Amino acid sequence: MLRIVLSRTLPRISGISNCQYSAAAIPVPNAQPEVHYNKLFINNEWQDAVSKRSFPTINPATGEVICQVAEADKADVDKAVKAAREAFRFGSPWRRMDASDRGLLLSRLADAIERDTAYLAELETLDNGKPYAVSYSVDVPMVVKCLRYYAGWADKWEGKTIPIDGDFFCYTRHEPIGVCGQIIPWNFPLLMQAWKLGPALATGNTVVMKVAEQTPLTALYVASLIKEVGFPPGVVNILPGMGPSAGSAITSHMDVDKVAFTGSTEVGHLIQQASGSSNLKKVTLELGGKSPNIIMSDANMAEAVEQSHFALFFNQGQCCCAGSRTYVQDTIYDEFMERSVERAKSRVVGDPFNMKTEQGPQVDEEQFKKILGYISSGKREGAKLMCGGGVAADRGYFIQPTIFGDVQDGMTIAREEIFGPVMQILKFKTLEEVVERANDTKYGLAAAVFTKDIDKAHYISSGLRAGTVWINCYDVFGAQAPFGGYKYSGNGRELGEYGLDNYTEVKTVRTPSPPQYCRIKCSGPIGNIS
Amino acid sequence: MPVPDLEVQYTKIFIDNEWHESCSGRKMPVHNPATGDLLCEVEEADTEDVDKAVRSARTAFQLGSPWRCMDASDRGLLLNRLADLVERDRLRLATLEALDSGKIFLMAYFVDLMATVKTLRYYGGWADKVQGKTIPVDGEYFTYTRHEPIGVCGQIIPWNFPVMMFAWKIAPALCCGNTVIIKPAEQTPLTALHMACLIKEAGFPPGVVNVLPGYGPTAGNAIAHHMDIDKIAFTGSTAVGKLVQKAAGDSNLKRVTLELGGKNPNIVFADCDLEYAVEQAHSGLFFNQGQCCLAGSRVFVEDSIYEEFVCRSAEKARNKVLGNPLVPGVDQGPQIDQKQFDKILELIESGKREGATLECGGGPWDRNSLFIQPTVFSNVTDDMRIAKEEIFGPVQQIMRFHSVNEVIQRANATHYGLAAGVFTNDIDKALTVSSALQAGMVWVNCYNAMSTQCPFGGFKMSGNGRELGEYALQEYTEVKAVTIKISQKNS
Secondary structure, X not given: OOOOOHHHHHHHOOOOOHXXXXXXXXXXXXXXXXXXXOOEEEOOEEXXXXXOOEEEEEEOOOOEEXXXXXXXXXXXXXXXXXXXXXXXXXXXXXXHOOHHHHHHHHHHHHHHHHHOHHHHHHHHHHHXXXXXXXXXXXXXXXXXXXXXXXXXXXXXXXOOEEOOOOOEEEEEEEEEOOEEEEEOOOOOHHHHHHHHHHHHHHOOOEEEEEEOOOOOHHHHHHHHHHHHHOOOOOOEEEEEEOHXXXXXXXXXXXXXXXXXXXXXXXXXXXXXXXXXXXXXXXXXXXXXXXXXXXEXXXXXXXXXXXXXXXXXXXXXXXXXXXXXXXXXXXXXXXXHHHHHHHHHHOXXXXXXXOOOOOEOOOOOHHHHHHHHHHHHHHHHOOOEEEEXXXXXXXXXXXXXXXXXXXOOOOOHHHHOXXXXXXXXXXXXXXXXXXXXXXXXOOOOOEEEEEOOOHHHHHHHHHXXXXXXXXXXXXXXXXXXXXXXXXXXXXXXXXXXXXXXXXXXXXXEEEEEOOHHHHHOOOOOOOOOOO | OOOOOOOOOOOOEEEOOEEEOOOXXXXXXXXXXXXXXXXXXXXXXXXXXXXXXXXXXXXXXXXXXXXHHOXXXXXXXXXXXXXXXXXXXXXXXXXXXXXXXXXXXXXXXXXXXXXXXXXXXXXHHHHHXXXXXXXXXXXXXXXXXXXXXXXXXXXXXXXXXXXXXXXXXXXHHHXXXXXXXXXXXXXXXXXXXXXXXXXXXXXXXOOOEEEOOEOHHHHHHHHHHOOOOOEEEEEOOHHHHHHHHHHHHHOOOOEEXXXXXXXXXXXXXXXXXXXXXXXXXXXXXXXXXXXXXXXXXXXXXXXXXXXXXXXXXXXXXXXXOEOOOOOOOOOEOOOOOHHHHHHHHHHHHHHHXXXXXXXXXXXXXXXXXXXXXXXXXXXXXXXXXXXXXXXXXXXXXXXXXXXHHHHHHHHXXXXXXXXXXXXXXXXXXXXXXXXXOOOOEEEEXXXXXXXXXXXXXXXXXXXXXXXXXXXXXHHOEEEEEEEEEOOOOOO
């Protein structure tokens, strides 16, 4: 039942045309890429942790240890913050650099990553479990595009001169905030690193980044490229470590000016509290979601089924914006369900280094158990198991693509973020009803509607309380378009021009302007200025 | 070091990514102004060639064409790739530029070519950041704007900074998705033609950029009058700028932007750093053999430091080294051609005749060449021709002033309004004067400080519209507002 399914998954990601990434174009991967970097990266140097501790990073396809990685804790965070603060000092090379040169460095980093696409994709697949074909043709190219996008912004982020009342000359400077703590998750390790570094460095900040303990390897390799292309020491510091120790040290640090976190809503709460308890550092959060995907009766059925499948199952279901509540209009419910089940049953689960694999393992044992727990709750609370529902292999953390039907809004699987390959399909009757039910959640990250009717599309997209609304598509991303959540899904936006706001302090400068200039008249042949 | 024995590779007309001979069969001679030697002959474009190019550019602009369907970020990538290629061929381009235009090779390499690369990269970065808006209109509507390219853009560039002007023109145009027909100056077509070859190598689709060497009254005129060119951008003299504007009105009301001449005031107050001001005023005038629209050609010096300033300026001018532009250590090359040479000498004579004091120079450097001695006039009064007309040569005018209000008035008493300089340590004076001057660019304690991020353009008869910076994007964009009826609007 192996099928080549690349043509199904790939064109759904925007910016990448199908023809560019045919199976033939992807090189055969090395399933055992060598790990070159497993220490802390501070001040452009590789260092052991002060405590000398290390932790293992696991290959989720096999459950085996890939290697040990140095484990950062508070003492290391202190060192990194000192380095970042020094690099941010007024008069430092980084502060004095032409903005266009910051852009050039980001461009060079993009070039270096592009050069090492194959290796980075192998390492990403080894550490995270996502299919290599996807790492190679989606994750890494999107990283390159994101960095190039922000490279372009570096010398275009402009302040204003402002006509205030009175004899004043008034202007704003768009300054970097300072030392930025960035904590990134394990679901898109490389891409999340680029989303964070791009805007922060384009605007001139320095960074202390804690990468997820499940997936530290690709970020550390990128650190070596950061040094290679010429970023000054201390501008980017990368610390592998645990949330409660290293992550917490960053969020409560008195000399970190801002923290950006992507991860669970649960931890998001802790970060906001930590900011309040420490130095009121600026906080931006990209958290969880339980995104509604609404299928109207006039939708193109084949498209809707395929997109909805992709919306949930992409990346092993490990997407903050996964379309995990699929609302289908009653008149087409049965057909939609039948086709969705057929599609899910045909999903190829297996070795992520196999080019035919669509779904790899979940990232670790904790997630694996949690997802199986949700599946049990679904069965227990009366949802109808349509396919899957269990473990898919003897070793590693593989779960069968699972679909529940007859899901009610009150069920646990309809309210809580599962973060796994478990699809919930719910029935609705009217437009107004579904908008209300879709909004009845603490989350607000993304949403989608499938319909041919221009008015319905507009009504729904205006009515849904979600940071991204897709119409007749799903998971379409571009570095140019902002992404972020309403309500408990976070605050602030990443990507696009909007992403720059979060890394900028606006300084207003006013100086008395001598009143004489207002009253000068030029009596020559050219006319008056008064 | 310049490339020795450089052979000119590209001498034809570039249309649709192909090299063409001229429809008329005619060719134009291209000379090295430093030696008078013929460098080569280049195909001469005229009306029929312009028509061909417009057809090609129009096709490349069709809805559904590869250029129109391309991701904006990919347009940016192409511009960046072009920048990479210019960097690769930097030595060759700088040598070609120095041979063709007479400018100092080291200047061409470090200034012109650097600015060319930076401009291409800057606009490469803007391509996917040209954003429309969604707008909260009254009524049950969803309204948004699209920032579309204008269409086929005609661009006519001068001979004083050939390759840099080429980049200033094509970069914002291509960034916004337009297609281009560009006519380089007849005196200096060579680097433009090399750029055409790089444009093809970088991967721009055929018809997106077309390069037509030719003369103003024929090819340039055909572009300005063409009924199927949507916009024209011209850099050159104010006299021709007026013709371009008339032609647009006469033909299809094509959008017009102009970068024209200047008679730029450079105001030096007594409380400045004198030596630094002398040096800045000197390079502000003499850079590029005085052939800059920005040249600070009216240096207003405050009374109390006037004599000293004149003395030091004359000294600086006398020490300038003239010679072969390819040789390091040479400060000043030849003027571009006989016509300019004659015009400059004529104005120098008028200065002597009208009573200005000749401090140094005042004539040709040697016989049978296009070199002119660096010339300084003092005791210049505002009514003299050398104080009113753009000379475009190595001739510096130094005038005396007494008060702030007086100098502002005198500085503004011109039809031009391109640039201005102010030298003072007093923040109040700096702000007062810079606010009062009618000029598109004002420099405080510097001159000729330019950067791709900063807009460039003139007040009054120095032109309209701005090049460089974010501002240039407006000139290559057509805004379309789309309004869709919806059944219920919500905020």
